[in-house]
Amino acid sequence: MTEKVTAxxxxxxxxxxxxxxxxxxxxxxIFGFHDNGLMVLxxxxxxxxxxxxxxxxxxxxxSGEDAAKRVLQERTGxxxxxxxxxxxxxxxxxxxxxxxxxxxxxRGLKPAENHFLLRRFVSIGYYALVDYxxxxxxSDDAADECTWHDLNNLPHLIQDHSRIIETALITLREDLxxxxxxxxxxxxxxxxxELQALYETVLExxxxxxxxxxxxxxxxxxxxxxxxxGVAHKSPYLYRFVKD
Amino acid sequence: MTEKVTAxxxxxxxxxxxxxxxxxxxxxxIFGFHDNGLMVLxxxxxxxxxxxxxxxxxxxxxSGEDAAKRVLQERTGxxxxxxxxxxxxxxxxxxxxxxxxxxxxxRGLKPAENHFLLRRFVSIGYYALVDYxxxxxxSDDAADECTWHDLNNLPHLIQDHSRIIETALITLREDLxxxxxxxxxxxxxxxxxELQALYETVLExxxxxxxxxxxxxxxxxxxxxxxxxGVAHKSPYLYRFVKD
Numbered sequence: 494m495t496e497k498v499t500a501x502x503x504x505x506x507x508x509x510x511x512x513x514x515x516x517x518x519x520x521x522x523i524f525g526f527h528d529n530g531l532m533v534l535x536x537x538x539x540x541x542x543x544x545x546x547x548x549x550x551x552x553x554x555x556s557g558e559d560a561a562k563r564v565l566q567e568r569t570g571x572x573x574x575x576x577x578x579x580x581x582x583x584x585x586x587x588x589x590x591x592x593x594x595x596x597x598x599x600r601g602l603k604p605a606e607n608h609f610l611l612r613r614f615v616s617i618g619y620y621a622l623v624d625y626x627x628x629x630x631x632s633d634d635a636a637d638e639c640t641w642h643d644l645n646n647l648p649h650l651i652q653d654h655s656r657i658i659e660t661a662l663i664t665l666r667e668d669l670x671x672x673x674x675x676x677x678x679x680x681x682x683x684x685x686x687e688l689q690a691l692y693e694t695v696l697e698x699x700x701x702x703x704x705x706x707x708x709x710x711x712x713x714x715x716x717x718x719x720x721x722x723g724v725a726h727k728s729p730y731l732y733r734f735v736k737d
Numbered sequence: 738m739t740e741k742v743t744a745x746x747x748x749x750x751x752x753x754x755x756x757x758x759x760x761x762x763x764x765x766x767i768f769g770f771h772d773n774g775l776m777v778l779x780x781x782x783x784x785x786x787x788x789x790x791x792x793x794x795x796x797x798x799x800s801g802e803d804a805a806k807r808v809l810q811e812r813t814g815x816x817x818x819x820x821x822x823x824x825x826x827x828x829x830x831x832x833x834x835x836x837x838x839x840x841x842x843x844r845g846l847k848p849a850e851n852h853f854l855l856r857r858f859v860s861i862g863y864y865a866l867v868d869y870x871x872x873x874x875x876s877d878d879a880a881d882e883c884t885w886h887d888l889n890n891l892p893h894l895i896q897d898h899s900r901i902i903e904t905a906l907i908t909l910r911e912d913l914x915x916x917x918x919x920x921x922x923x924x925x926x927x928x929x930x931e932l933q934a935l936y937e938t939v940l941e942x943x944x945x946x947x948x949x950x951x952x953x954x955x956x957x958x959x960x961x962x963x964x965x966x967g968v969a970h971k972s973p974y975l976y977r978f979v980k981d
Contacts, residue, residue, distance in 0.1 A: 514859070585799065
């Protein structure tokens with residue numbers, strides 16, 4: 494596949510039909526973990542109060558997964574990230590042509606009735622887990638800002654994007670135990686306390702410290718690295734996740 | 738939504754673009770349980786050896802889920818069936834225009850290069866669990882036959898349909914424990930032995946009879962109905978699944 498970069502795409506002049514599959518988009522729910530809270534990356538459309546998930550369209554010679562990776566790379570600067578498809582959203586009412594008409598009007602554009610953006614869209618949802626400290630949120634041509642938002646305090650989102658986030662969160666909770674994906678939200682090395690805080694935040698429940706530690710260590714996926722630097726005495730051990 | 742019935746659609750004359758979303762399809766993996774084997778429903782395209790999953794296109798005013806329900810109803814005669822979206826398939830190489838060209842040539846048709854069926858397709862995968870005894874496999878206009886096939890002895894399938902079945906099976910295995918979906922593959926009432934045979938078939942492992950029975954009964958989702966009729970003495974109890 495040739496390299497696809499949409500960051501430089503000019504919405505005002507691009508021939509969407511020429512480049513992209515019609516009526517199909519990807520939306521990415523990018524989760525980060527910060528201050529014991531789960532965060533999600535949102536864009537705010539230029540000159541509006543409309544918040545949305547980072548998303549994009551699929552080039553004619555690109556898979557949905559590659560499109561999602563591209564969106565993720567452009568919005569966070571990160572590649573080689575945990576990314577998983579979780580659901581495709583195809584309700585007939587989910588695309589509101591008025592929304593994109595307003596967005597384009599805010600840019601002084603008056604699209605034709607059958608414009609690419611005004612048609613019904615089906616969207617493939619992906620969720621990504623990134624190290625909050627490593628991601629560099631970066632806006633695109635259509636947005637004024639790209640920032641982290643606390644999952645418990647989200648602004649009003651366009652279309653069905655709230656539902657997309659809820660569905661991603663359900664999948665994340667399932668995958669946290671089933672596939673041990675939580676490590677992707679932590680730095681390369683971490684303490685058991687940090688791991689426990691992550692699990693408690695995502696699963697919204699408390700664990701007993703001793704039993705959590707015992708369970709995690711018994712899984713055989715943690716490798717001890719060293720004692721935490723700084724406070725020499727009584728500092729907790731640092732661990733890293735050993736993949737397979 | 739108005740009622741959508743494709744069974745009567747004539748492939749030779751229909752204006753696909755007018756009715757359906759472009760480049761998007763649904764494929765349904767319909768599982769049945771018979772003779773302690775897991776079965777899957779396949780179509781054979783008219784005048785060819787090409788086997789395929791039952792699938793269809795999405796009407797402009799229809800959701801993907803409603804399209805899958807429609808396919809399921811038309812191919813099995815059943816409605817109100819366990820149906821779950823599991824993955825969307827969007828690899829660039831998955832659509833082979835030669836395949837549909839051959840299919841249409843077998844019908845004496847010569848489609849234009851940009852014909853609806855010859856474009857790249859992204860397909861939303863759904864899996865369904867049906868009571869084998871209740872389903873009435875029914876062919877469509879494009880197929881010579883619609884029949885059950887043993888999952889362990891499948892014919893050669895078109896495009897990525899083998900991969901779609903494998904992915905559906907992985908999801909079924911996960912959901913069997915997580916969501917207790919197995920009951921959808923059994924008659925309304927069943928013995929613990931029948932339930933155990935189903936679990937052993939799907940999960941491809943053996944369980945100890947006593948511990949399987951104890952586990953299943955402890956879940957609180959089985960209701961005893963009566964002793965199995967017929968052999969009066971020593972006949973096992975019949976159970977039914979109590980939803981929520």
